[in-house]
Amino acid sequence: xxxxxxxxxxxxxxxxxxxxxxxxxxxxxxxxxxxxxxxxxxxxxxxxxxxxxxxxxxxxxxxxxxxxxxxxxxxxxxxxxxxxxxxxxxxxxxxxxxxxxxxxxxxxxxxxxxxxxxxxxxxxxxxxxxxxxxxxxxxxxxxxxxxxxxxxxxxxxxxxxxxxxxxxxxxxxxxxxxxxxxxxxxxxxxxxxxxxxxxxxxxxxxxxxxxxxxxxxxxxxxxxxxxxxxxxxxxxxxxxxxxxxxxxxxxxxxxxxxxxxxxxxxxxxxxxxxxxxxxxxxxxxxxxxxxxxxxxxxxxxxxxxxxxxxxxxxxxxxxxxxxxxxxxxxxxxxxxxxxxxxxxxxxxxxxxxxxxxxxxxxxxxxxxxxxxxxxxxxxxxxxxxxxxxxxxxxxxxxxxxxxxxxxxxxxxxxxxxxxxxxxxxxxxxxxxxxxxxxxxxxxxxxxxxxxxxxxxxxxxxxxxxxxx
Amino acid sequence: xxxxxxxxxxxxxxxxxxxxxxxxxxxxxxxxxxxxxxxxxxxxxxxxxxxxxxxxxxxxxxxxxxxxxxxxxxxxxxxxxxxxxxxxxxxxxxxxxxxxxxxxxxxxxxxxxxxxxxxxxxxxxxxxxxxxxxxxxxxxxxxxxxxxxxxxxxxxxxxxxxxxxxxxxxxxxxxxxxxxxxxxxxxxxxxxxxxxxxxxxxxxxxxxxxxxxxxxxx
Ligand code: SF4
Numbered sequence: 001x002x003x004x005x006x007x008x009x010x011x012x013x014x015x016x017x018x019x020x021x022x023x024x025x026x027x028x029x030x031x032x033x034x035x036x037x038x039x040x041x042x043x044x045x046x047x048x049x050x051x052x053x054x055x056x057x058x059x060x061x062x063x064x065x066x067x068x069x070x071x072x073x074x075x076x077x078x079x080x081x082x083x084x085x086x087x088x089x090x091x092x093x094x095x096x097x098x099x100x101x102x103x104x105x106x107x108x109x110x111x112x113x114x115x116x117x118x119x120x121x122x123x124x125x126x127x128x129x130x131x132x133x134x135x136x137x138x139x140x141x142x143x144x145x146x147x148x149x150x151x152x153x154x155x156x157x158x159x160x161x162x163x164x165x166x167x168x169x170x171x172x173x174x175x176x177x178x179x180x181x182x183x184x185x186x187x188x189x190x191x192x193x194x195x196x197x198x199x200x201x202x203x204x205x206x207x208x209x210x211x212x213x214x215x216x217x218x219x220x221x222x223x224x225x226x227x228x229x230x231x232x233x234x235x236x237x238x239x240x241x242x243x244x245x246x247x248x249x250x251x252x253x254x255x256x257x258x259x260x261x262x263x264x265x266x267x268x269x270x271x272x273x274x275x276x277x278x279x280x281x282x283x284x285x286x287x288x289x290x291x292x293x294x295x296x297x298x299x300x301x302x303x304x305x306x307x308x309x310x311x312x313x314x315x316x317x318x319x320x321x322x323x324x325x326x327x328x329x330x331x332x333x334x335x336x337x338x339x340x341x342x343x344x345x346x347x348x349x350x351x352x353x354x355x356x357x358x359x360x361x362x363x364x365x366x367x368x369x370x371x372x373x374x375x376x377x378x379x380x381x382x383x384x385x386x387x388x389x390x391x392x393x394x395x396x397x398x399x400x401x402x403x404x405x406x407x408x409x410x411x412x413x414x415x416x417x418x419x420x421x422x423x424x425x426x427x428x429x430x431x432x433x434x435x436x437x438x439x440x441x442x443x444x445x446x447x448x449x450x451x452x453x454x455x456x457x458x459x460x461x462x463x464x465x466x467x468x
Numbered sequence: 469x470x471x472x473x474x475x476x477x478x479x480x481x482x483x484x485x486x487x488x489x490x491x492x493x494x495x496x497x498x499x500x501x502x503x504x505x506x507x508x509x510x511x512x513x514x515x516x517x518x519x520x521x522x523x524x525x526x527x528x529x530x531x532x533x534x535x536x537x538x539x540x541x542x543x544x545x546x547x548x549x550x551x552x553x554x555x556x557x558x559x560x561x562x563x564x565x566x567x568x569x570x571x572x573x574x575x576x577x578x579x580x581x582x583x584x585x586x587x588x589x590x591x592x593x594x595x596x597x598x599x600x601x602x603x604x605x606x607x608x609x610x611x612x613x614x615x616x617x618x619x620x621x622x623x624x625x626x627x628x629x630x631x632x633x634x635x636x637x638x639x640x641x642x643x644x645x646x647x648x649x650x651x652x653x654x655x656x657x658x659x660x661x662x663x664x665x666x667x668x669x670x671x672x673x674x675x676x677x678x679x680x681x682x683x684x685x686x
């Protein structure tokens with residue numbers, strides 16, 4: 001019987017199954033960061049248990065680390081303690097790789113995993129972080145887990161789980177100029193809703209997806225969780241294999257060929273069945289901008305802020321009204337007329353080199369609008385930063401009036417000093433526009449890196465296609 | 469983990485859909501390296517008029533009188549009643565830790581985000597899914613009836629309303645057992661240690677590259 005990719009990945013990791021379908025799933029790669037791990041390491045120690053396989057662990061500090069003045073260390077004592085706790089735990093337990101604060105290869109966990117070749121096709125990847133879905137771009141079963149599960153994986157190398165239903169999101173056709181994987185992701189969430197993928201493992205397929213670079217695929221899989229799905233993934237193809245070749249932790253000479261031969265089987269078979277199939281056309285997707293406090297509250301750049309009065313469902317209408325109030329917006333305002341205060345280009349969604357190139361391409365030879373008080377570029381990792389500097393992208397950004405920062409999560413969730421003040425409006429390349437996400441009272445609009453760059457230059461949202 | 473068998477408790481309504489984990493516990497409190505003490509900061513941004521800081525004493529902070537948890541009638545609530553997609557957003561287990569620390573032991577909602585749903589069971593909180601019409605009914609009753617209490621019987625898998633009407637719910641057999649017995653699932657999993665080891669060995673032979681122990685640049 002033809003199998004879909006999820007069936008293959010699931011089946012190849014089942015260690016044991018209970019009568020009710022709850023299974024023990026073997027975990028190949030365990031990514032660890034400072035925020036969701038201290039209580040897990042503590043729990044392990046308190047119960048006198050040892051990690052099952054420390055060489056499955058790859059760790060970094062990213063959420064709390066500052067993005068400037070690294071010479072001063074981490075000034076916030078509470079953040080510093082958390083990062084030092086990670087240092088101490090990894091020193092005690094061991095890891096395949098640890099990229100501590102200030103290391104050249106430090107960065108957002110979901111950027112450094114693929115970059116170093118520690119994420120490989122066919123793996124199960126977990127991390128105490130919901131955006132672990134990012135790694136699904138490599139044809140693996142990658143998912144976010146809670147801290148109790150982090151402890152469970154540390155202690156047993158397994159996760160207790162029931163099989164999900166499967167959803168295929170098929171995107172066919174050619175993306176227009178200035179339309180990116182971020183716009184596919186936002187349009188998809190606008191279409192199925194933030195709970196549309198709940199209970200499903202999503203496979204992204206179709207000619208548009210096959211045409212995407214690995215970095216673009218990561219952007220798309222990253223946002224599967226915003227559609228409610230714990231994981232989103234894409235079949236392995238030549239693009240995947242090309243990307244992995246020569247990465248530090250990817251298989252080498254003798255094992256490479258065997259690995260590639262296996263990886264080539266990681267796709268849904270012809271005629272495989274899914275519980276749900278959603279079709280989208282690339283030509284229909286325009287650059288997207290969110291207007292509300294949930295990623296599903298999204299429209300195309302040429303549209304207007306929707307009017308709750310036109311919404312028939314009462315609970316949706318009330319949700320829209322609350323969102324408009326929080327966002328300080330009136331119904332029917334053209335998106336293009338909304339002025340912004342800050343711009344954030346970064347996060348595990350959009351901080352890789354291609355994102356920075358695309359934004360720099362818009363910014364080049366232009367200036368950040370006088371009305372924009374802060375425009376930040378935060379590379380996803382030290383290696384991304386180094387590469388961007390080699391290409392002179394930092395100079396383009398700085399000349400335009402952007403700040404060029406050190407890598408980390410930064411204003412994606414504002415656990416460090418980078419944040420919005422109450423009422424400030426931001427064009428952000430991150431993944432969540434929840435109330436207070438980028439700082440209490442802050443107002444986030446999610447966009448692609450190109451669209452964030454365009455907004456920075458114009459001072460309000462603008463159609464990047466008119467600037468290219 | 470504490471056992472969960474039967475709960476009779478006061479119900480508090482959060483009449484909102486898509487409540488995300490940033491709202492349940494804002495990020496500044498994630499800096500703690502402990503599991504406890506998050507209760508006073510549950511729903512911090514909605515509950516207080518100022519911006520809360522980790523480690524701060526919340527007793528003197530200005531409260532938002534309109535927020536349900538600040539109303540005297542809901543003090544001591546153990547059952548949270550809310551709408552669909554509760555707990556969406558991040559994987560932070562600080563969200564169930566904060567709910568538990570506050571005193572909530574069960575949640576009634578139309579639906580939940582998956583990671584949050586899982587995290588609840590790991591902490592002895594029972595997240596119950598009820599149909600929209602029943603949530604509507606309960607919302608109306610709670611708001612109309614001060615001191616509104618419900619009984620949750622996990623063994624029988626029913627929510628019992630004050631007049632005796634029962635609302636059945638489903639729960640995974642395995643999760644139910646873990647809650648009823650207060651089992652630690654790591655201990656349960658380690659009963660299969662031999663099987664895990666055998667699986668791992670087979671994998672190591674078939675896909676040795678998954679067990680690399682060092683980096684090299686080819
Ligand atoms: S960049 Fe943002 S979404 Fe990504 S891991 Fe960091 S905080 Fe989470």
